[in-house]
Amino acid sequence: MADEIRHIVFDIGKVLIHYDPNLPFSRIIPDDAERRHFFDTVCTHDWNIEQDRGRSWAEAEAELIALHPEREAQIRAFRQYWREMVPHAYDGSVEILKSLIADGHDVTMLTNFAADTFREAQEMYPFLNLARGVTVSGEVGLIKPDVAIYKRHAETFGLEPAHTIFIDDSYPNVEGAISAGWQAVHFTGADRLREDLVARGVRV
Numbered sequence: 001m002a003d004e005i006r007h008i009v010f011d012i013g014k015v016l017i018h019y020d021p022n023l024p025f026s027r028i029i030p031d032d033a034e035r036r037h038f039f040d041t042v043c044t045h046d047w048n049i050e051q052d053r054g055r056s057w058a059e060a061e062a063e064l065i066a067l068h069p070e071r072e073a074q075i076r077a078f079r080q081y082w083r084e085m086v087p088h089a090y091d092g093s094v095e096i097l098k099s100l101i102a103d104g105h106d107v108t109m110l111t112n113f114a115a116d117t118f119r120e121a122q123e124m125y126p127f128l129n130l131a132r133g134v135t136v137s138g139e140v141g142l143i144k145p146d147v148a149i150y151k152r153h154a155e156t157f158g159l160e161p162a163h164t165i166f167i168d169d170s171y172p173n174v175e176g177a178i179s180a181g182w183q184a185v186h187f188t189g190a191d192r193l194r195e196d197l198v199a200r201g202v203r204v
Contacts, residue, residue: 005202007159011168012111015187017089017125024081042068043078051114054141082117092190094127096204101130109134110153112143133157145176
C-alpha cells in the first residue's frame, strides 16, 4: 500500500501547457527535412536544455552563431518567437490543478524552464501562479531528472518525499522523482491522470 498523498507536484510543459518549437519554425524553415536538420544539428535539445539549467540566451545564441554564422537569424528566432511555441493550455489538466487547489490540497510545481521564459509563461497563463510555489530549473541551476532538484524542491516547500506525488510527461523525470523517494505518475492525458490520482486516494 502506497503512503498517503499529502503533496501534489505538477510539471508544466506538456502537462499544463503545450510546447512545440515546430510551430514558429514551420514558417521560418518551411522545408520539413531542413527543419529537422536544424533541430538535430543547430538548435538541438541539448543546446536548449542548458537554458533550462540557467545559461543566458545571449550566451547560448553567441555560442551557436559562432559555429553557424549563416544561421544567425534562425538561431535568434528560437527565443524571439518562443511564445508561439506555447500556444495553449491543456484544459483538462488545468481543471484538475484548480480543483485540487480549491479542495485544499498542497499543490506545487517543478519544471525544467528557462527563468525568463517561465515568467512570460506566467503572464500568458495566470493559472501558473495558483500553486503554493514553483521550482524553476533555470533559477536554481539544476534540471530534472537530477535527483538533486527533487530534493531541493522538497526542502524548499517542506514536502515529505514518501507522501509526495509527482506528475510529468517525461518518463525519465518520473524515474528521477521515484529515485528521490517520491511517488510519481507518467502523464499521458487528463483522464488517465484523474484515474491515477483516485487510485492513490486523491479525490479529484
